[in-house]
Amino acid sequence: MRVSRLHVDATLAIGDRIALPETAAGHLVRVLRADIGDACVLFNGNGNDYDARITAIGKRDMEVEILAKRALDNESPLRITLLQALARGEKMDWILQKATELGIAAVIPVESERSEVKLDGERAGKRVAHWQSVIVAACEQSGRAIVPAVSLPCPLANALHALSPSALRLLLDPQAGRALDAIDRQPSRELVLAIGPEGGWSPRDRELLRAAGFEGMRLGPRILRTETAGIAAIAVLQSRLGDVG
Numbered sequence: 001m002r003v004s005r006l007h008v009d010a011t012l013a014i015g016d017r018i019a020l021p022e023t024a025a026g027h028l029v030r031v032l033r034a035d036i037g038d039a040c041v042l043f044n045g046n047g048n049d050y051d052a053r054i055t056a057i058g059k060r061d062m063e064v065e066i067l068a069k070r071a072l073d074n075e076s077p078l079r080i081t082l083l084q085a086l087a088r089g090e091k092m093d094w095i096l097q098k099a100t101e102l103g104i105a106a107v108i109p110v111e112s113e114r115s116e117v118k119l120d121g122e123r124a125g126k127r128v129a130h131w132q133s134v135i136v137a138a139c140e141q142s143g144r145a146i147v148p149a150v151s152l153p154c155p156l157a158n159a160l161h162a163l164s165p166s167a168l169r170l171l172l173d174p175q176a177g178r179a180l181d182a183i184d185r186q187p188s189r190e191l192v193l194a195i196g197p198e199g200g201w202s203p204r205d206r207e208l209l210r211a212a213g214f215e216g217m218r219l220g221p222r223i224l225r226t227e228t229a230g231i232a233a234i235a236v237l238q239s240r241l242g243d244v245g
Helices: 022-031 089-101 122-141 154-161 201-209 226-241
Strands: 004-007 017-021 039-045 048-057 064-072 079-085 106-111 168-172 190-195 215-217
Touching: 004 022, 004 122, 022 048, 022 064, 039 064, 079 089, 079 226, 089 106, 089 122, 089 226, 106 122, 106 154, 154 201, 168 201, 168 226, 190 226
Parallel strands: 004 039, 079 106, 079 190, 168 190, 168 215
Antiparallel strands: 017 064, 039 048, 048 064
8 A cells, every 4th residue: 555644733752652633634534545554654854754653543533653764865955935925716726736746945925916815914915825735745755854935915115124135036027038948047045036927017016126136038939828837947946956867
């Protein structure tokens, strides 16, 4: 049987017996038909995997014993923060899922002048919790043991003020004179990639990004959708500067 890998929001240590969350327990029992004695792998985002085995199964819960701890070394040496203009519905989920698989370190969702999605208050909090669950599931699938953080949505200007001053700042722009694959192989190992909304960055947004030190980079001769552009650019950056290739 395929060994399942599950995220657990708890401190993990060899020898501990812990109860799995109901959703994880239900998936193992009802979908994967797991039984007492079967193996599974747990992670909590600290960079380690924990080998475990099932010791008890209840109607809605499951207990596992942690047997071993393994440090993973599959994080990219290039720390990419995705500054992503809000996209509608499943597009945002797809962006976060694929960006996580490709090794991003963090996501900052931003409200731009042309964003069609507006989130605030309780609705924003619920949306971030959903996005974090999408990212966790992508980590489970891709084998990552460090979970990228996703911030609360905020206006573009606010997000720019909070960026690391040492990060290389790139703006994907089909009108830029410089191609993304021509980027220097020895820049900062920290990078912020700005991806516009479905209607593109407005002139005011572009002015804010330029003033914040973002350099326009072109990705091929075609204009890509917001859900395609960031993923394609991350793949290029990881191939040129990171660990893909």
